[in-house]
Amino acid sequence: PCFRRFLASKEQFHAYLRAGGQPGGQVGSRGEEEEEEEVKEKKEDVGSCQSEPPAKRLRLEDLGQDGESQEDAGAEKEPAERKRARGQNKNRPCMKPNHYEQSRLCPSVSQGCAEKCYFGPRCRFLHDIGEYMAAKPADLGRSCVLFKTFGKCIYGVTCRFAQAHLGDGYQNIVNTDLAKQWEGKSLVRNNLSKDLQHQLRKRKFSFKKADEYLRALAKPHGDGGKGGKATGRSKEEQEVSNCTTPQEGLGDSPECPVLPEQGEDPKTDALQSPGLTGGEEVSSIKTVGPVTDEDIIKLRSCEKKKLEIQGKLYLAPLTTCGNLPFRRICKRFGADVTCGEMAVCTNLLQGQSSEWALLKRHHTEDIFGVQLEGAFPDTMTKCAELLNQTIEVDFVDINVGCPIDLVYKKGGGCALMTRSNKFEQIVRGMNSVLDVPLTVKIRTGVQEKINVAHKIIPKIREWGASMVTLHGRSREQRYTRGADWDYIAECAKIASPMPLFGNGDILSYEDANRAMQMGVSGIMIARQVPVGALIKPWLFTEIKEQRHWDISSSERFDILKDFTNYGLEHWGSDTQGVEKTRKFLLEWLSFLCRYIPVGLLEHLPQKINERPPYYMGRDYLETLMASQNVDDWIKISELLLGPVPTSFTFLPKHKANSYR
Numbered sequence: 001p002c003f004r005r006f007l008a009s010k011e012q013f014h015a016y017l018r019a020g021g022q023p024g025g026q027v028g029s030r031g032e033e034e035e036e037e038e039v040k041e042k043k044e045d046v047g048s049c050q051s052e053p054p055a056k057r058l059r060l061e062d063l064g065q066d067g068e069s070q071e072d073a074g075a076e077k078e079p080a081e082r083k084r085a086r087g088q089n090k091n092r093p094c095m096k097p098n099h100y101e102q103s104r105l106c107p108s109v110s111q112g113c114a115e116k117c118y119f120g121p122r123c124r125f126l127h128d129i130g131e132y133m134a135a136k137p138a139d140l141g142r143s144c145v146l147f148k149t150f151g152k153c154i155y156g157v158t159c160r161f162a163q164a165h166l167g168d169g170y171q172n173i174v175n176t177d178l179a180k181q182w183e184g185k186s187l188v189r190n191n192l193s194k195d196l197q198h199q200l201r202k203r204k205f206s207f208k209k210a211d212e213y214l215r216a217l218a219k220p221h222g223d224g225g226k227g228g229k230a231t232g233r234s235k236e237e238q239e240v241s242n243c244t245t246p247q248e249g250l251g252d253s254p255e256c257p258v259l260p261e262q263g264e265d266p267k268t269d270a271l272q273s274p275g276l277t278g279g280e281e282v283s284s285i286k287t288v289g290p291v292t293d294e295d296i297i298k299l300r301s302c303e304k305k306k307l308e309i310q311g312k313l314y315l316a317p318l319t320t321c322g323n324l325p326f327r328r329i330c331k332r333f334g335a336d337v338t339c340g341e342m343a344v345c346t347n348l349l350q351g352q353s354s355e356w357a358l359l360k361r362h363h364t365e366d367i368f369g370v371q372l373e374g375a376f377p378d379t380m381t382k383c384a385e386l387l388n389q390t391i392e393v394d395f396v397d398i399n400v401g402c403p404i405d406l407v408y409k410k411g412g413g414c415a416l417m418t419r420s421n422k423f424e425q426i427v428r429g430m431n432s433v434l435d436v437p438l439t440v441k442i443r444t445g446v447q448e449k450i451n452v453a454h455k456i457i458p459k460i461r462e463w464g465a466s467m468v469t470l471h472g473r474s475r476e477q478r479y480t481r482g483a484d485w486d487y488i489a490e491c492a493k494i495a496s497p498m499p500l501f502g503n504g505d506i507l508s509y510e511d512a513n514r515a516m517q518m519g520v521s522g523i524m525i526a527r528q529v530p531v532g533a534l535i536k537p538w539l540f541t542e543i544k545e546q547r548h549w550d551i552s553s554s555e556r557f558d559i560l561k562d563f564t565n566y567g568l569e570h571w572g573s574d575t576q577g578v579e580k581t582r583k584f585l586l587e588w589l590s591f592l593c594r595y596i597p598v599g600l601l602e603h604l605p606q607k608i609n610e611r612p613p614y615y616m617g618r619d620y621l622e623t624l625m626a627s628q629n630v631d632d633w634i635k636i637s638e639l640l641l642g643p644v645p646t647s648f649t650f651l652p653k654h655k656a657n658s659y660r
Contacts, residue, residue, distance in 0.1 A: 021620025100645035140642035151178025192356035200351035312336035325566035334540035345374035345383035375411035381429035437466035472504035489518035508605035534591035553622035
């Protein structure tokens with residue numbers, strides 16, 4: 001797709017990068033033996049970073065009669081050089097804090113309250129600041145983004161940019177004028193409090209509405225069958241649903257009262273929720289405002305807050321890469337709706353901090369939802385009630401599109417499309433306990449040539465969902481081949497009047513325009529191969545301004561700089577936070593390298609499934625950003641976050657994202 005004058009061979013490409021962009025780095029400027037020696041040395045230096053995970057053990061049934069694996073037998077038919085690495089690097093190395101920081105300072109010391117250390121003499125962290133500073137690695141820069149933005153860095157001496165805010169005697173300097181401007185403001189919401197985590201771990205959280213719904217499921221119904229085979233609606237829900245048809249429940253009827261969308265706080269304080277007390281106690285906190293009877297009388301479908309996002313650009317939940325700093329980048333470029341990464345409902349119910357971190361919402365995310373994954377109505381309904389009482393969201397999405405085996409084999413993700421009874425119970429149950437709209441994300445089906453979405457969508461509408469997002473591929477296709485937009489258009493007509501968002505193969509404003517002409521209510525920009533939002537987050541700007549943006553390498557580097565600053569704000573500016581930011585930056589770079597600059601393309605626009613060839617950019621940085629080699633991604637991260645630790649290793653999430 002590139003102009004011929006920019007195309008290069010693999011050898012020319014890497015020789016240019018090794019020479020640091022100097023003209024002498026072209027092939028032929030040095031002898032072949034010298035180049036081979038340098039490559040060999042480089043491979044030895046970074047061998048730990050490049051090593052593949054160990055081969056999987058073969059099961060007995062996978063072996064043929066002669067003891068040879070079936071996989072190896074099939075591989076003989078295909079030339080070795082044509083075999084591509086596929087799937088996930090499931091056994092990739094995991095960098096833990098003690099791998100890159102042997103001596104860690106106790107958090108109580110860095111926060112200035114050493115006498116309040118919870119572990120006392122049993123604490124395994126350092127309490128001597130002098131000893132810690134003697135072993136601490138050199139600072140990465142002279143400017144701390146936390147101190148510069150908020151007037152105070154909570155990481156104190158452990159900050160890797162500490163020279164910007166350390167005074168005599170390692171005292172942490174505070175800019176009081178700037179700090180006062182942020183005092184009392186909540187920048188990131190939906191945090192997991194220790195009190196709530198304790199209640200979840202001790203199973204003291206009250207799931208009143210969910211338990212009532214589940215009891216109704218267990219009761220035998222009039223047809224003599226068990227509750228699990230029926231619709232699973234409680235008597236109260238049946239009475240409420242009689243007041244309106246499924247189409248009226250979508251909120252389209254003018255006589256239905258509509259709650260204000262933006263003017264009011266979408267959720268009262270979590271501490272004021274009756275479910276947080278863990279029993280039948282009444283909260284002693286006095287509330288201000290009108291007394292409502294929502295805890296006694298259930299809201300009708302037409303009284304729920306509506307999800308008015310028709311025609312808006314929706315950034316889909318992206319596992320690993322769709323983190324809060326990345327969503328901030330996309331919001332800056334024009335994304336209207338954002339959604340947290342897929343969260344597993346059972347982990348949320350157990351109070352796992354790592355899973356609750358996926359629900360965090362930045363204050364700039366004005367329309368924000370969370371996505372849940374689960375396979376059973378009890379856990380999904382309880383999780384929905386838990387989130388309804390404790391966090392601030394505008395909608396909750398059910399993931400019925402995840403194709404990975406780990407989720408599918410447990411009955412979640414795409415498997416729910418084949419388990420209609422459980423699927424119905426989950427949607428009805430979650431809808432009965434939520435005060436915000438419920439949405440569902442599905443695929444065309446499980447098998448490649450057997451589409452079933454058109455049969456399921458009318459049922460989803462009847463069960464009470466407010467919106468459906470359809471990814472135009474089946475589970476077997478995963479993220480390969482083209483999305484079937486003709487089928488998406490057919491399903492959009494069937495779904496009406498329920499909104500249906502289309503998803504698949506959006507990489508330019510022309511793609512977005514063609515998608516909107518199919519009759520969908522909006523488009524979701526998500527995880528295609530290559531990935532629309534991950535390969536070019538400025539895609540939202542291109543769609544809104546209806547133009548191709550020939551973005552320069554320096555502008556792209558500034559985007560990466562902003563991401564690292566947002567990452568240091570979110571994950572911390574100490575060593576652990578820096579390395580976590582680096583990890584997510586490298587995962588993102590594994591997608592960014594697939595972008596081909598507009599100025600180099602022979603034909604516009606770049607196609608979604610085109611693998612970029614080797615090409616020489618218009619400057620060294622543009623060429624470096626085009627590299628699909630892990631070492632070059634690490635080099636870019638070092639330009640932003642300083643040198644990597646001595647024991648640093650990284651493998652991308654997917655084998656196809658890099659080569660050795």
